[in-house]
Amino acid sequence: MSSDLIREDRHVAQARDVCLRLLAARARSRAELERKLADKGYDEAVRTEVLDRLVAVGLLNDQQFAHDWVRQQHSRSGKVGAALAHGLRAHGVAEEDAQAAMEQLDPEQREGRARELVQRKLGRSSDSVDPSDQRLVGRLVGMLARRGYDSGLALRVVRSELAVLSAG
Incomplete structure (x- = not known):
C-alpha cells in the first residue's frame, strides 16, 4: 500500500x-x-x-436532527415559526427538512405553549396586573413575537389570558 x-x-x-x-x-x-x-x-x-x-x-440524519431540534426548542423555550426556521438555517438544515420538522407542531400545540408562556410571565406579578395596560400587552406580545409567534395569535392569547386573570 x-x-x-x-x-x-x-x-x-x-x-x-x-x-x-x-x-x-x-x-x-x-x-x-x-x-x-x-x-x-x-x-x-x-x-x-x-x-x-x-x-x-x-x-x-438531518431530517431526524431537525425533527428533534424543533420539538426540543418548542418544549424548552416555546419557539415556533420564524424563530425555529432561523435556528435550523443556522444549523445548516436544508429548507425542505426544516419545513417538514416545523409542520409537526399543530396550531393547538402552538397556542397552548403561547398560553403557558404568557401565564408564566404573568404568574410572577398577577396581583398587580391591569388588563387594560397597553404597555403590558405590548411587552407580552413582543415576548411571543421574539419566539416566532404571529402577531394575531400572540395578541389573541395575551388578551384572553389577561381577561381570565382580571375575571379571577
Missing part, C-alpha cells in the same frame, strides 16, 4: 473520530460537522467520505 493511501486512511479515521466525539456530546447536522472538519483542515474528499459513511450507518 502506498504511503498516500495510508496517510489518507489515517486522515479519514481521525476525521471520523472528531465527528463521533462531537456527536457523542449532542446531535448535529451534516453541515455543522462539515464546518467543524473544514475548520480542522480536512480536505473535501475526506469530509465527504466520513460524512457519507455516518449517514449510511444512521449516525447522521
Whole structure:
C-alpha cells in the first residue's frame, strides 16, 4: 500500500473520530460537522467520505436532527415559526427538512405553549396586573413575537389570558 493511501486512511479515521466525539456530546447536522472538519483542515474528499459513511450507518440524519431540534426548542423555550426556521438555517438544515420538522407542531400545540408562556410571565406579578395596560400587552406580545409567534395569535392569547386573570 502506498504511503498516500495510508496517510489518507489515517486522515479519514481521525476525521471520523472528531465527528463521533462531537456527536457523542449532542446531535448535529451534516453541515455543522462539515464546518467543524473544514475548520480542522480536512480536505473535501475526506469530509465527504466520513460524512457519507455516518449517514449510511444512521449516525447522521438531518431530517431526524431537525425533527428533534424543533420539538426540543418548542418544549424548552416555546419557539415556533420564524424563530425555529432561523435556528435550523443556522444549523445548516436544508429548507425542505426544516419545513417538514416545523409542520409537526399543530396550531393547538402552538397556542397552548403561547398560553403557558404568557401565564408564566404573568404568574410572577398577577396581583398587580391591569388588563387594560397597553404597555403590558405590548411587552407580552413582543415576548411571543421574539419566539416566532404571529402577531394575531400572540395578541389573541395575551388578551384572553389577561381577561381570565382580571375575571379571577
